[in-house]
Amino acid sequence: xxxxxxxxxxxxxxxxxxxxxxxxxxxxxxxxxxxxxxxxxxxxxxxxxxxxxxxxxxxxxxxxxxxxxxxxxxxxxxxxxxxxxxxxxxxxxxxxxxxxxxxxxxxxxxxxxxxxxxxxxxxxxxxxxxxxxxxxxxxxxxxxxxxxxxxxxxxxxxxxxxxxxxxxxxxxxxxxxxxxxxxxxxxxxxxxxxxxxxxxxxxxxxxxxxxxxxxxxxxxxxxxxxxxxxxxxxxxxxxxxxxxxxxxxxxxxxxxxxxxxxxxxxxxxxxxxxxxxxxxxxxxxxxxxxxxxxxxx
Amino acid sequence: xxxxxxxxxxxxxxxxxxxxxxxxxxxxxxxxxxxxxxxxxxxxxxxxxxxxxxxxxxxxxxxxxxxxxxxxxxxxxxxxxxxxxxxxxxxxxxxxxxxxxxxxxxxxxxxxxxxxxxxxxxxxxxxxxxxxxxxxxxxxxxxxxxxxxxxxxxxxxxxxxxxxxxxxxxxxxxxxxxxxxxxxxxxxxxxxxxxxxxxxxxxxxxxxxxxxxxxxxxxxxxxxxxxxxxxxxxxxxxxxxxxxxxxxxxxxxxxxxxxxxxxxxxxxxxxxxxxxxxxxxxxxxxxxxxxxxxxxx
DNA sequence: CTGTTAGCGCCTTCAG
DNA sequence: CTGAAGGCGCTAACAG
Numbered sequence: 001x002x003x004x005x006x007x008x009x010x011x012x013x014x015x016x017x018x019x020x021x022x023x024x025x026x027x028x029x030x031x032x033x034x035x036x037x038x039x040x041x042x043x044x045x046x047x048x049x050x051x052x053x054x055x056x057x058x059x060x061x062x063x064x065x066x067x068x069x070x071x072x073x074x075x076x077x078x079x080x081x082x083x084x085x086x087x088x089x090x091x092x093x094x095x096x097x098x099x100x101x102x103x104x105x106x107x108x109x110x111x112x113x114x115x116x117x118x119x120x121x122x123x124x125x126x127x128x129x130x131x132x133x134x135x136x137x138x139x140x141x142x143x144x145x146x147x148x149x150x151x152x153x154x155x156x157x158x159x160x161x162x163x164x165x166x167x168x169x170x171x172x173x174x175x176x177x178x179x180x181x182x183x184x185x186x187x188x189x190x191x192x193x194x195x196x197x198x199x200x201x202x203x204x205x206x207x208x209x210x211x212x213x214x215x216x217x218x219x220x221x222x223x224x225x226x227x228x229x230x231x232x233x234x235x236x237x238x239x240x241x242x243x244x245x246x247x248x249x250x251x252x253x254x255x256x257x258x259x260x261x262x263x264x265x266x267x268x269x270x271x272x273x274x275x276x277x278x279x280x281x282x283x284x285x286x287x288x289x290x291x292x293x294x295x296x297x
Numbered sequence: 298x299x300x301x302x303x304x305x306x307x308x309x310x311x312x313x314x315x316x317x318x319x320x321x322x323x324x325x326x327x328x329x330x331x332x333x334x335x336x337x338x339x340x341x342x343x344x345x346x347x348x349x350x351x352x353x354x355x356x357x358x359x360x361x362x363x364x365x366x367x368x369x370x371x372x373x374x375x376x377x378x379x380x381x382x383x384x385x386x387x388x389x390x391x392x393x394x395x396x397x398x399x400x401x402x403x404x405x406x407x408x409x410x411x412x413x414x415x416x417x418x419x420x421x422x423x424x425x426x427x428x429x430x431x432x433x434x435x436x437x438x439x440x441x442x443x444x445x446x447x448x449x450x451x452x453x454x455x456x457x458x459x460x461x462x463x464x465x466x467x468x469x470x471x472x473x474x475x476x477x478x479x480x481x482x483x484x485x486x487x488x489x490x491x492x493x494x495x496x497x498x499x500x501x502x503x504x505x506x507x508x509x510x511x512x513x514x515x516x517x518x519x520x521x522x523x524x525x526x527x528x529x530x531x532x533x534x535x536x537x538x539x540x541x542x543x544x545x546x547x548x549x550x551x552x553x554x555x556x557x558x559x560x561x562x563x564x565x566x567x568x569x570x571x572x573x574x575x576x577x578x579x580x581x582x583x584x585x586x587x588x589x590x591x592x593x594x
Numbered sequence: 595c596t597g598t599t600a601g602c603g604c605c606t607t608c609a610g
Numbered sequence: 611c612t613g614a615a616g617g618c619g620c621t622a623a624c625a626g
Contacts, residue, residue, distance in 0.1 A: 008397070010374060010399055012315075012377060012602090012603050012604070013375050013376045014320065014321075014376075014377055015602070015603035015605090016603075016604055016605075018309075018311045018315050018602090018603080018604075018619070019603080019606085019617085020605075021618070024311075024376065034337055034340060034341045035337065035338065035341055037334050039337075040331055040332065040334065040337035040340075043337075043356065044331045044332055047331065047357065047358050051357070051358075056355050056357065056372070056376075057356055057357075058323070058354065058355050058356075059340065059344065059354055059355075059356040060344065060353065060354075061341065061345070061348075075353070077307060078308060078310050079310045079321065080310060102305075102307055215535065236534070236535065237535070238533065238534070238536075241515060242539070308620080309618090309619050309620070310620095312619035312621090313619075313620055313621075314620090315602055315604090315618090315619080315620075316602050316620045316621050316622085317602085317621075318602070595626105597624105598623105598624085598626095599624085599625095600623085600624100601621095601622100602619105602620090604617100604618090605616105605617100605618095606616090607614100607615085607616085608614090608615085608616100609614080609615095610611105610613080610614095
């Protein structure tokens with residue numbers, strides 16, 4: 001030990017890991033868009049859970065590109081990482097089958113698996129949206145616009161299902177003219193929201209299915225002569241600085257990361273209990289937050 | 298190759314790396330607070346620059362804790378990573394000396410080195426702040442409040458220096474009663490801003506040295522009877538949704554990440570040119586952005 | 595061009 | 611308890 005200190009010896013972890021047949025406590029985290037604060041929070045949750053276990057996280061960005069996601073997954077498999085957390089870019093997840101990946105455990109975040117059995121942690125997209133729409137209905141709204149996401153995404157589909165279910169439960173028919181599901185960014189969302197406000201019989205409330213749509217809808221509504229009610233999915237920073245009242249469906253993205261990491265560690269660790277044989281699914285609950293109803297004084 | 302496909306063979310990267318004496322194209326990125334969007338953007342810049350070179354990024358969070366930073370750096374040194382990018386948590390960087398780290402190259406981001414020679418990429422904290430204050434002076438302001446950061450941080454010191462320099466150049470004395478440098482969060486900043494607004498001779502403009510202070514100042518000022526001018530350091534998302542006009546000193550955090558990664562790769566790669574012997578420092582420029590002056594219509 | 599071999603640094607086993 | 615040796619999977623050098 002004296003010699004260690006004196007010579008500044010450092011054990012070669014690469015050789016050690018080779019000998020031990022491990023990867024060295026590395027897990028991969030593949031997200032679709034790191035620029036979105038949602039995914040930074042997710043990464044933070046994963047990092048904080050795994051840090052104490054001596055594990056480190058390799059972060060990679062798929063840029064919503066399925067090919068790049070697949071490339072990353074194969075790279076990570078070749079590196080013999082201990083496990084993988086993936087926010088999938090596409091709707092088919094056959095390439096994430098651990099059987100093809102040398103048995104590397106994989107856990108999905110924000111989307112359930114499709115075409116393969118995997119653990120997953122998802123948000124309560126359906127319930128959160130249904131509650132939000134219920135809230136609008138309870139406040140007397142019956143004409144509610146919907147700025148959604150493409151039906152091809154699980155999230156987009158679930159949130160629309162929640163919208164439809166709440167309307168149906170109140171005996172209100174879904175009006176196609178109030179439903180728009182293909183706004184790629186906030187600018188497009190603003191345009192669509194303005195269109196809805198200009199209809200002969202405009203909606204008296206609007207639901208936006210993610211933060212981009214919420215921003216667009218907020219701009220359109222707050223600039224309109226007679227502002228209408230707004231609820232959006234996803235909380236965002238500084239929402240409390242805005243002046244026009246609106247609501248958001250909020251959840252804890254850090255918790256999403258923690259639970260995902262926990263599921264993964266259960267599969268990595270040859271722990272006390274048998275490794276679960278059947279895939280486990282965890283749902284992160286949502287809450288509704290009111291913004292702007294009380295101004296800072 | 299047929300056999301490869303048939304048997305599903307995957308090369309063991311750990312063994313390969315051991316044989317080649319490399320780490321396997323892994324670099325470490327240590328940030329102080331991943332929850333801050335600034336650092337996600339930084340990480341994005343690092344990731345995008347290194348991805349094409351086949352390198353992967355291990356992300357770690359020091360939580361502004363020097364001990365944890367040191368622990369991470371030692372762990373990364375033991376893993377024989379190819380290099381390290383660090384946003385230092387403290388003001389002394391002796392523990393980041395590559396000499397102690399098995400020769401692992403280290404590049405600093407957002408702060409210049411202190412106590413050791415290292416490459417670094419920093420923001421133009423001084424120039425950006427000076428220009429912002431100049432702008433306020435040009436608009437006729439002579440009583441300008443300053444919501445700053447602790448003088449112990451390099452960033453805090455530089456931004457205050459820019460404030461002082463601009464005032465001095467205009468022949469205005471720095472008034473201690475207008476200067477507050479210890480607001481840990483937006484709530485404290487709001488309190489201080491409100492205090493300044495209540496002075497017998499209140500400032501006619503305020504400068505906030507980071508996004509937290511800007512948020513607090515914005516709240517205080519927008520709720521005040523006679524709003525005053527506001528400029529803040531750091532751009533933030535959704536700033537354009539706010540109604541009260543204000544300015545920010547903006548910069549490109551992704552570019553910061555890219556340049557940092559570039560400097561690091563130059564030291565890792567035994568490229569065509571000799572590895573630079575003297576430390577290199579890069580400065581990321583800032584611009585001023587006006588918000589809220591034109592409402593969306 | 596194909597086949598064999600030594601050894602990267604470490605941990606585990608076995609012998610002394 | 612201390613010391614020597616085998617081998618993890620791969621690559622580079624060398625032999626055929």
